[in-house]
Amino acid sequence: MIAIVDYGAGNLTSVARAVSFLSYDCVITDDPAQIIGAERVIFPGVGAAGSAMETMRERGLDDALKEVFFAGTPMLGICVGCQIIMDSSQENDTTCLGLISGSAKAFSDTMATEQKDGHLKVPHMGWNGLDVVQDHPLFNGVGTTDEFYFVHSYYPVPQNPDDVFGTTEYGIHFTCAVGKNNLFATQFHLEKSGKPGLLILKNFCGWVPC
Amino acid sequence: MLSKRIIPCLDVREGKTTKGIKFKNNVEIGDPVEMARFYYEAGADELVFYDITASHEKRDIMIDVVKKVAQTIFIPFSVGGGIRTLADMRAVLLAGAEKVSVNSAAVKNPDIISQGARAFGNQCVVLGMDVKHVGEKAGIPSGYEIVINGGRTFMGLDALEWAKQGQALGAGEICLNSIDADGTKDGYEMQLTRMISENVSIPVIASGGAGTPEHLADVLTKGRADAALIASMVHFGTYTIEEIKSFLSRKGIKVRKS
Numbered sequence: 001m002i003a004i005v006d007y008g009a010g011n012l013t014s015v016a017r018a019v020s021f022l023s024y025d026c027v028i029t030d031d032p033a034q035i036i037g038a039e040r041v042i043f044p045g046v047g048a049a050g051s052a053m054e055t056m057r058e059r060g061l062d063d064a065l066k067e068v069f070f071a072g073t074p075m076l077g078i079c080v081g082c083q084i085i086m087d088s089s090q091e092n093d094t095t096c097l098g099l100i101s102g103s104a105k106a107f108s109d110t111m112a113t114e115q116k117d118g119h120l121k122v123p124h125m126g127w128n129g130l131d132v133v134q135d136h137p138l139f140n141g142v143g144t145t146d147e148f149y150f151v152h153s154y155y156p157v158p159q160n161p162d163d164v165f166g167t168t169e170y171g172i173h174f175t176c177a178v179g180k181n182n183l184f185a186t187q188f189h190l191e192k193s194g195k196p197g198l199l200i201l202k203n204f205c206g207w208v209p210c
Numbered sequence: 211m212l213s214k215r216i217i218p219c220l221d222v223r224e225g226k227t228t229k230g231i232k233f234k235n236n237v238e239i240g241d242p243v244e245m246a247r248f249y250y251e252a253g254a255d256e257l258v259f260y261d262i263t264a265s266h267e268k269r270d271i272m273i274d275v276v277k278k279v280a281q282t283i284f285i286p287f288s289v290g291g292g293i294r295t296l297a298d299m300r301a302v303l304l305a306g307a308e309k310v311s312v313n314s315a316a317v318k319n320p321d322i323i324s325q326g327a328r329a330f331g332n333q334c335v336v337l338g339m340d341v342k343h344v345g346e347k348a349g350i351p352s353g354y355e356i357v358i359n360g361g362r363t364f365m366g367l368d369a370l371e372w373a374k375q376g377q378a379l380g381a382g383e384i385c386l387n388s389i390d391a392d393g394t395k396d397g398y399e400m401q402l403t404r405m406i407s408e409n410v411s412i413p414v415i416a417s418g419g420a421g422t423p424e425h426l427a428d429v430l431t432k433g434r435a436d437a438a439l440i441a442s443m444v445h446f447g448t449y450t451i452e453e454i455k456s457f458l459s460r461k462g463i464k465v466r467k468s
Contacts, residue, residue, distance in 0.1 A: 013280075013304065013306060014280065014306060014308070017280055017281055017306065021281070021284070046331050046333060046334075047331045048331075121411050121412060121413055121436065122411065123332075123333060123382065123412075124212065125333065125382070125383065125413050125436075126212050126213060126214075126215050126255070126413070126437070127212070127213040127215065127255055127466040128211065128212050128213065129211070145467050147213060147466045147467075149285065149286060151333045151382075169211055170211070170212055189286075191284060192284060192285055192286045192308060193284070193285075194250070194284055194285050194468070195284075197284060198284055
């Protein structure tokens with residue numbers, strides 16, 4: 001059973017639908033015990049890091065996710081889930097889970113005003129490429145021209161380059177896929193990225209971290 | 211680099227897709243769930259459903275369509291039309307839509323934008339704007355006025371001011387529809403699109419008037435649009451999404467290969 005963590009961050013049903021479409025069983029839950037006992041854990045999310053972490057703490061999910069991480073259970077973060085695994089987020093000055101060293105930073109305020117030359121608007125919304133900088137089992141079968149769906153104003157900045165698996169260009173080159181041991185996370189929405197998104201999600205559902 | 215999005219728009223009345231010209235004479239063209247699947251497979255980057263069911267009581271039919279669509283396609287899609295309350299917004303989002311578009315209700319009650327943005331996040335709230343060219347006049351400095359009720363009611367509201375206000379209230383995106391161009395297949399309203407897009411920092415989807423791939427190329431470059439809505443040109447098989455994207459690609463416009 002795959003646990004999809006409900007920490008009040010947006011529409012989890014779309015992730016559940018994608019997992020079900022791939023013929024894997026999943027449950028949306030905010031029960032720490034169920035999450036700790038799950039075979040795999042997905043924590044998706046849209047919204048703000050501050051309120052996400054607040055809800056996590058209220059429901060005891062922060063400790064549950066740390067326990068899942070140290071137990072070696074495969075875990076997958078999506079969007080805000082890719083930011084709250086860092087030490088902190090610039091968004092609302094939030095202390096996060098600290099599973100990966102570094103922080104989540106905001107796209108520069110000036111990007112929006114540069115649009116007359118570069119069309120750069122914040123949030124970064126739409127389809128963009130993925131530059132794989134380090135191989136990972138979850139990238140198996142992903143093509144070099146595949147694109148993924150992004151909606152975000154913040155992005156993860158890992159301290160250790162070993163934790164960076166993919167980058168994307170939007171005015172700057174930012175990290176869009178991070179990983180460490182049994183943890184993997186993407187800034188883009190796997191559940192809304194068509195076939196390449198479903199492929200990474202499927203890879204995760206069968207992933208055995210070494 | 212971010213790709214420009216190509217977004218088929220499906221007008222749905224009581225569970226069936228229709229297409230009209232200048233909001234009138236709608237003809238039925240198919241099952242929205244099947245069409246959604248078809249466009250998903252064909253490489254659409256996103257879909258827009260616009261519920262034109264006249265009766266508020268029959269809105270459940272649309273919710274049912276949204277649920278079925280959400281089970282079959284894995285790209286973002288938005289639902290608009292007849293969204294009046296936070297409860298309406300919640301219903302379509304819970305049914306599986308990524309975004310919800312507010313139009314007339316937002317003009318009458320701008321708070322719905324901020325309420326929706328607070329409850330579901332800015333990225334969920336699309337401000338749909340129906341706009342008519344009226345020329346510069348008192349209260350309408352941009353020369354473009356907001357209309358509602360399918361283009362029948364003029365609101366005395368300046369389109370540019372409204373776009374800025376919508377952004378300030380928390381809209382995450384603007385879907386900008388020109389009533390003058392809608393259904394004509396003569397091309398998007400370039401001046402309007404460019405004016406709005408250059409004056410807001412949120413993405414702008416151009417809507418109304420697409421007839422050829424050249425029209426999309428124009429609005430995505432000179433019109434500064436971030437995405438282009440299409441309807442007739444693909445609904446009736448005149449062009450495929452692949453043909454449109456190859457054309458744009460040859461013009462040097464970044465689009466997602468599918």
